[in-house]
Each structure stands twice: as C-alpha cells, then as structure tokens.
Amino acid sequence: MKEKEDIIARFIKIRKEFGPTQEKFGKRLGFSDGSISLIEAGKTSINEKHIKLISGVLGISEEWLRSGEGETYKDGKAPSEDAMLEMFRALSPEGRRLVLDYVNVVLKNEKAMQGKVVQEKGDIHPEGLRDAG
Numbered sequence: 001m002k003e004k005e006d007i008i009a010r011f012i013k014i015r016k017e018f019g020p021t022q023e024k025f026g027k028r029l030g031f032s033d034g035s036i037s038l039i040e041a042g043k044t045s046i047n048e049k050h051i052k053l054i055s056g057v058l059g060i061s062e063e064w065l066r067s068g069e070g071e072t073y074k075d076g077k078a079p080s081e082d083a084m085l086e087m088f089r090a091l092s093p094e095g096r097r098l099v100l101d102y103v104n105v106v107l108k109n110e111k112a113m114q115g116k117v118v119q120e121k122g123d124i125h126p127e128g129l130r131d132a133g
Contacts, residue, residue: 007046010065011039011054017078018058029053 015036019025022036030053038044046065055062055074063070072078088099 004042004045006068007066008040008042010068011046014054014058014060014065014072015040029057 015022015025018028022040023033025031026033026036035044039046039050051062051065054060054065059074061071061074064072088096091099
C-alpha cells in the first residue's frame with residue numbers, strides 16, 4: 001500500500017510542477033477528463049502506459065516515477081531550468097545584473113537560515129557565467 005501512496009505522491013508532485021490544475025495537466029498528457037483526479041485519489045492505478053507517457057512527454061525518469069530512486073528528470077534538470085536560462089540570456093546586461101543581485105540576496109538568506117557563514121567572494125557575477133552573452 002505504501003508503494004502505491006508513494007507513486008501517487010510523486011505523480012502529484014509532477015502534476016503541480018507542470019499543471020497547474022488537474023484539468024490542464026490531463027490535457028497536456030492526453031488523459032480523459034477526471035482521470036487525473038481518480039489517479040490522485042488512488043481510485044485508478046498508475047500503470048506502465050501512464051509511466052511511459054509521463055516520461056516521454058515531460059522528460060521524467062521512469063525509474064524515479066516508479067521507485068523514487070535516481071534523478072527526477074531524464075537529463076538531471078527540470079525543463080524550467082532551460083526556460084529560465086533562455087529568459088536570462090534575453091535580458092540586457094543591466095537586467096542580468098538585477099537578476100543576479102536578487103539571486104545573491106536569496107542565497108545569502110538561505111545560508112543565514114542554515115547557519116552557514118556568508119562570504120562575499122561567493123557571490124555570482126554576470127562575467128562568471130558561461131554563455132551569458
């Protein structure tokens with residue numbers, strides 16, 4: 001029973017990332033109306049066909065979806081990472097500096113919350129990024 005609950009939890013995680021709603025997620029995968037709800041409620045099992053479809057359409061690792069082992073994505077990174085990089089590349093140099101300033105503030109806050117020492121030399125700078133244009 002735990003295995004079924006675990007695969008449903010991974011399914012929901014992916015649905016929320018790619019959704020944002022059950023209906024939109026279902027349409028993206030070509031699932032019939034209400035099927036996402038039935039899967040998430042545990043009334044319909046996630047079968048091999050579902051796993052293959054999710055893996056093929058969304059780039060999710062079949063191994064991870066089945067067992068929770070390994071990387072979530074086939075290539076180790078979420079598709080949203082590629083989209084963010086493309087958006088970053090489209091920014092002006094000033095826009096890139098603003099984004100990196102914000103990222104540095106977030107990183108420092110996360111390190112501070114984890115009790116880590118914050119070092120200025122660890123900041124990310126535009127000239128330190130490859131392919132930043």
